[in-house]
Amino acid sequence: MKTQVAIIGAGPSGLLLGQLLYQNGIGNVILERKSGEYVLSRIRAGVLEHTTVQGLEKAGAAERMHKEGLVYTGVELLFNDQHVRIDFEKEVGKNVVVYGQTEVTRDLMDARPATGGVTVYEADNVALHDIDTAAPYVTYTKDGEAHRLDCGFIAGCDGFHGVSRQSIPADVLKSYERVYPFGWLGLLSDTPPVSDELIYAKHDNGFVLCSQRSTTRSRYYLQVPLADKVEDWSDERFWQN
Numbered sequence: 001m002k003t004q005v006a007i008i009g010a011g012p013s014g015l016l017l018g019q020l021l022y023q024n025g026i027g028n029v030i031l032e033r034k035s036g037e038y039v040l041s042r043i044r045a046g047v048l049e050h051t052t053v054q055g056l057e058k059a060g061a062a063e064r065m066h067k068e069g070l071v072y073t074g075v076e077l078l079f080n081d082q083h084v085r086i087d088f089e090k091e092v093g094k095n096v097v098v099y100g101q102t103e104v105t106r107d108l109m110d111a112r113p114a115t116g117g118v119t120v121y122e123a124d125n126v127a128l129h130d131i132d133t134a135a136p137y138v139t140y141t142k143d144g145e146a147h148r149l150d151c152g153f154i155a156g157c158d159g160f161h162g163v164s165r166q167s168i169p170a171d172v173l174k175s176y177e178r179v180y181p182f183g184w185l186g187l188l189s190d191t192p193p194v195s196d197e198l199i200y201a202k203h204d205n206g207f208v209l210c211s212q213r214s215t216t217r218s219r220y221y222l223q224v225p226l227a228d229k230v231e232d233w234s235d236e237r238f239w240q241n
């Protein structure tokens with residue numbers, strides 16, 4: 001197979017890139033290690049910043065988000081008992097939209113067939129070759145059969161643990177990261193959110209985020225020690241904190 005851009009990973013980045021390339025007349029093939037159902041079932045983001053919303057609009061995949069997403073014009077900051085509200089619309093004329101990453105992914109997946117772009121799900125053993133030449137290629141196996149994808153460019157959209165990052169030679173790779181000495185414990189709960197808007201709170205017990213996915217589903221995060229395991233946190237302990 002041959003294409004202009006080989007995209008590794010069919011998460012939101014890979015799918016969005018595929019869509020934007022298509023709109024600019026650039027052919028692409030996406031190779032994804034997991035099945036489409038698996039990718040869709042991965043619960044992650046829910047708060048879409050203004051630039052993300054604009055990206056989805058540009059990609060022509062924003063219609064359902066605008067219909068079903070919840071628009072927030074501000075956010076609450078809480079310092080122990082002191083409330084400070086930041087009014088995004090008043091300050092910068094922008095807002096954020098609460099719309100699940102699974103839904104973003106679904107919309108981008110649904111938009112892809114119209115582009116004629118190929119997505120190969122369950123592509124195993126993806127490997128990048130000759131990446132420092134003008135004729136790179138990617139190899140992979142699908143249903144036990146070996147394949148080769150020739151291309152002009154490879155876009156590594158397969159996340160921190162993906163194969164693309166590992167393929168960059170150590171003397172060329174530059175990492176920019178900030179490592180925080182604590183962990184995040186996230187909980188998705190079928191309960192109405194505690195507030196109409198998101199709350200970012202600094203508390204003596206640590207940092208807390210009260211986020212949400214809809215008017216009936218909440219997403220909460222607690223700052224926890226890095227060594228903590230999920231099993232250390234019973235429902236009771238979580239809600240008490």
Ligand SMILES: Cc1cc2nc3c(=O)[nH]c(=O)nc-3n(C[C@H](O)[C@H](O)[C@H](O)COP(=O)(O)OP(=O)(O)OC[C@H]3O[C@@H](n4cnc5c(N)ncnc54)[C@H](O)[C@@H]3O)c2cc1C
Nearest residue numbers: 009010011012013032033044045046047126158159162163
């Ligand atoms: C708990 C949590 C909450 C978050 N909340 C928010 C939020 O509210 N707002 C926000 O903006 N962001 C949030 N984020 C961040 C957001 O989820 C990520 O930025 C987003 O998933 C990145 O998308 P991506 O497509 O780059 O990577 P991913 O979604 O990780 O997709 C990478 C894809 O590459 C595939 N892949 C990996 N290795 C290979 C391989 N070797 N071969 C082929 N395919 C491979 C994976 O299966 C995956 O489908 C959150 C993240 C987490 C974990």
